[in-house]
Amino acid sequence: MSVDKPIIVTVDDDPGVSRAVARDLRRRYGQQYRIVRAEEALQGIDALREMRLRGDDVAAILADYRMPQLNGVQFLEQAMDLYPFARRVLLTAYADTDAAIQAINVVDLDHYLLKPWDPPEEKFYPVMDGQLDAWQRADRVEQAELRVVGDRWSAPSYQVRDFLARNHVPYRWMLAEDPEAAQLITAAGGPEVCRLPLVVTAGGDALQAPTQSTLATAVGLSTTPATDFYDLIVIGGGPAGLGAAVYGASEGLNTVLVEAHASGGQAGQSSRIENYLGFPDGVSGQQLADRARRQALKFGAELLTARKVTALEPHGQARVVSFKEGEQIAAHAVILATGVSYRRLDAPGLDDFVGRGVYYGAALTEAPSCQDSEVYIVGAANSAGQAAVYLSGFASTVHVLVRGDGLEKSMSAYLIEQIAEKPNIRVHYRSQVTGAEGDGHLERLRVEEDGKEYLADAQWLFVFIGAEPYTSWLDETVERDGKGFVLTGPDLVVGGRRPKQWPLRREPYFLETNVPGVFAAGDVRSDSIKRVASAVGEGAMAVALVHRYLEKQ
Known part of the structure; x- marks a missing residue:
């Protein structure tokens, strides 16, 4: 790695604007950063490739939106492949604001700036100060490549690739007959012995037909709880569960989210959600889930992946959750956000x-x-x-x-x-x-x-037909409707009846189940609105009700 100063790259096809941007950058950041400017998009890409080969570190890339060879969004897309950790800023005129908003989703844009920005002390430098500070604080260690070897029409191979993709773990997929794949299979014992899919980690460990739990541990996902007692356990990592984890952790609750597969749930598999508030040009389910996951981690929530919950039992004031492997954790309160899965299509073959x-x-x-x-x-x-x-x-x-x-x-x-x-x-x-x-x-x-x-x-x-809630593991502990969806609040007291085994004088809170301190949010709840926004809202509401429940204990 070069010991030279990190670089700020600016690309604008207008020579006068290009020089002005570089001048403003040098005036403020010239002591700590090297400023490199290009007046053509392809020239800028070539420059970035050379920097990559030399081992230079690029802190930020500023690209004008209106350029003839590549527009600014297309340029930043290509630049991401070379410098994924560089901060990305789009320079745009007021008329191109819509393009800048679109770029937030397409290239995960960090910021866009309207030109001109005179005086830079008010409109330019504060933005760049924030971007460069974020770059300095970020973990910029690139992970070595993970390789997956399997058969094209293998269900286990698909399951491994789907698990990695949904958990945002980059990997390279190789068919077993590829020359490099054949070498990896030979090193793992040969085709007669090696069981596919074969996963070769960055450190060279070869995992043959790994379970999700083994794979999760190998790629650095958290699978082991840090403690055995929490303020709040959230079961399910879809929009409702992630919303609950963000609000629970941000409001001071020691929160753990448990997910059997990958964060995002069913919504995380959506290629594009276009009616979610705040994303006028849409956002993919994976992008939304990844941002929510990072947000939950930022506030201190603990996220466990590839852990299947098999039981929930009240023990006095504690709510005890059991895992498939036999381990248990407990909490003052639990939020059920296990969502739904698509029903199987009943047709021969x-x-x-x-x-x-x-x-x-x-x-x-x-x-x-x-x-x-x-x-x-x-x-x-x-x-x-x-x-x-x-x-x-x-x-x-x-x-x-x-x-x-x-x-x-x-x-x-x-x-x-x-x-x-x-x-x-x-x-x-x-x-x-x-x-x-x-x-x-x-x-x-x-x-x-x-x-x-x-x-x-x-x-x-x-x-994509219908929905089945994942609630059979609740047995008789939590009341459900005839289709298996969890009953909460008013639905538990229809006709003046009391919820089964309800020990308190008060009626259940709106999202509370028949077990005090156990709440349900999102698609798993009976008669819920099957929309991402409502699921997130219920996750937040459930945390507010958890606080109310804890205050009464």
Whole structure:
């Protein structure tokens, strides 16, 4: 690594503006940083590549939005690959504010500045001071590459890749027949012995067909609780759980969030959420989940991944949570935010191809593999619509199979409009999958449309039908409705009845279950509004009710 001063790079195709930006930067930061300017986008990319080869450290990159070769957003996208830790600032005129807002989501933009900014002491330097301070404080150690070797149509290989992707762990995927993959398999004992998928860590450890828990530990995810007693245990890492963790930790509660798979839940698999407040150009579920996860960690919440909860029991004033491995933790209060999962499609042959052409949910890791293929989607709600729009950017044709006569009752209007504008999306009404065929992976689907059945060549089926709550582990402890959703507050006292085993004189709080101190938030709750914003709001509300509960103890 070079011992030279870190670099601030500025790119603007207007020579006068370029010199003025560099002048302002040198005046304030010239003692601590080297200022490098470029007047063409491609020249700037070449300069960054040379810096990378020399081992120079780049602290910030400022790019003008209106440039002829690459606009500022496209430039910053390419710059991210070379310097992922550099702070990214877009320089824009007032008329391009919408583009700057879009860039916040596309390249995770750190800030945008309106030109001109005279005087810089008021409008430029305070922003740059904050960005450079954030760069100095950030952990900029790059992780070595994680490699995953497996078979193309292997369900366990898909599960490993999906787990890593949803937990934001970068990896390189290799098919077993690739030369480099063959070398890794040989080093692990040879094809006769080595069990796939094979995961080779940055340190060279080879994990053969690892469990999620083993994989989580190997890539540095937290799986072991720091203590055995907390103020608040949040079960489930979807929007409701993450919202509860952020508000619980930020308000001083010793909080732990337990997630069986990956933060984000079902919403974390959404390719783009466009009706969430504060993101006018949309945000991917992964981006939203990652930001919420980092926010929870910033406030001191503890996040446990790949830990499956199997029981919840009240012991006096404590609420005890048991894990699959037999370990237990306890807390004063618990928030259930386990969300829902997509129901299985009941058609002959489908279960044989789960993870091998049939996927429940968006399965975004598979999207690039759908290039120029025909893709089938079953579902009529927003999640199906989001997936159709996203996959249309890869597939030759996206077929959306809908049982009803239209989408208006179940899908947001903005998604219906987007689907109508995509020439390679075809919506089939009064349609359903009646069977699946293939040799080792999905190859054909039987589809019934308007009462007529036909056989369609298909290697990709994504299913988004209904929702099933993950609550069977609660047994008789927590009351649920006939579909398994958790009953809370007013739903527990319908007709003046008392909740089962309710020991207190007061009635349950709005999100409280029949067990005092145990609350439910988000999609797992009976009659909840199935939207990301409402789930986050319920997570925050549940924490407020936890405080009220603790004050009364």
